[in-house]
Amino acid sequence: MNTKTDIPNLTDKDYFSLSQNTYSEKKMRKAYENKTPLVNDSKKAFYVDKIKKDPDTGLDVYVFVQAKKKEGKWVKPKEPENVVVGFQGTNQEQIKADVISADGGNVVMGQDPKKKVKYIMKKEAPENSKAITKYNGSMEQAMLLKSGEYKIVTKTSQFDQGDKLVANEVKKYAGTNTVISTTGHSLGGADAEYAGVNNHVYSVAFNNPSIVKLHDEETQKKIRNGEFDLYHKAIINPDDMVGAGWLLEYDRHNGTTIYTKDPSQSRRERIDRFVSPFGVPGVLGNLITSFYGQAFAKDPDTHSLNESNFTFDKNGHIKSVDGSKGVYNQNIESFSSYSGMNGQTIKVDAKYAKELARRLQAAIEDLKTKKQAIEQFPHDHSKMIYDVKSICGKRLGEFKDLDPSDVEKAILFHAPFVKDGAAFYDSEEQYQTEASLHYLIRDLEDISEFIVKMAEDLKDKDNELARWLRL
């Protein structure tokens, strides 16, 4: 197989527009049937050359062939400059649920993409049409098959189906100058990256979840080594938990991840929207809601393929959506004026749990400092009284019949408390604050220790939890 990846001369905006098209099923069907090209804002035109759908697996693919102008008219050349395979995304709520339920934050999207599933279909039905049901080997299904009117069809996932479709396009244009690439949004973007990496064709995806783990071990290693960084671009609105991950950002997508603004600022907002499904009872729930509850009711559209989530400069390069200094190239951990993928540096993220432990430790240190301030208070209070005595003592000259003991009496007159040297504060409350901070810090140190152990072996986290809780 040819392992050289050609870089097409299309812009981010061209891919954005083609990805948007994949959601307009009627328009695409019409363009396909009438053989009319779709012209974008940059005056580039594409014919819909192929439409492939599989309602059982969710596959929705359009093959776009770049048109050429001949004598003022658009024509479909035999050897087009570009062929783009566009994958349609899927139900957004479902993909959000998949991302959220994925353990540890990195989307796994379940199983092996090549896993075969058997379906029952009418004998004359085309293989990509909707099956009657999944084959489960029951007596009823055996009877159906015996009737001779039905057949068993084996299908793999939409990832694998898309992969094969792209492989066919690569084969079709082998030996020509045509550059093949893939694009898509959301799950469609994940399809585009998956097929792109496997077939060594360029891909541009929008708000797609990380599917690094869907590849075989060897490809995963290559991805982590950055071998695909120059050829696969994931353009992500960091507010979006499908594209960015739900707490910390994904370690990486298959190639280069371009955030449309600083991802760190979006973390909190993603968490805000993530907390609601917990339904945690009691004080804990109240505490979480008090910190994160403000955004519960909000479900901003961070995911859609529209201009509020993605904007482009005059050259068609993706640009920052919040007017800040540029887009963020996660692979080189820096902002760049546009989303070029020249960075070869591989980002090695600390494990998510280690990061948590580090932040918690910093919070504990902060709490210790605050506790010291409370402990220091009686001293500060004594000094305050001394200062007042000193200032007012200097004014005794105005009162020829009074002496320093009258200043002391006047201070006591204004003191609401007279206990343990405390005059202007409740010593019991001060002690309780000190004590409660002491117990809180001790308990947080215990939690921090658990997180550190959990980070050491995430696979064993359930056992570690059991040990920690003495279950």
Next chain:
Amino acid sequence: MDADEFYRRLQQNEELKKIVGSSLKTHCQNLKEDTKHASDFSSAQQVVAEVYVALLSSFEGKAKDALIQRLNENAKMLTNATENRSAFLRSIKTK
């Protein structure tokens, strides 16, 4: 001490109390503000709440239920510390 002297002293003491009261009020307020600022642990609270969310999302089923109980204990401690601090800060005052 005759009556005049008594009333004069009384008057001077009242005057002194006013001066002392005014000075105390300012100093107490400053001390309260400084202590409030020096003991503000809201950013640590934010991190702790984030830790709760992260831990809760890492477990499921019975493990998560047990974790909720355990984290509830910590949340109570955090709430106590917050409430105690507020009560303590409120107690810093003149009569």
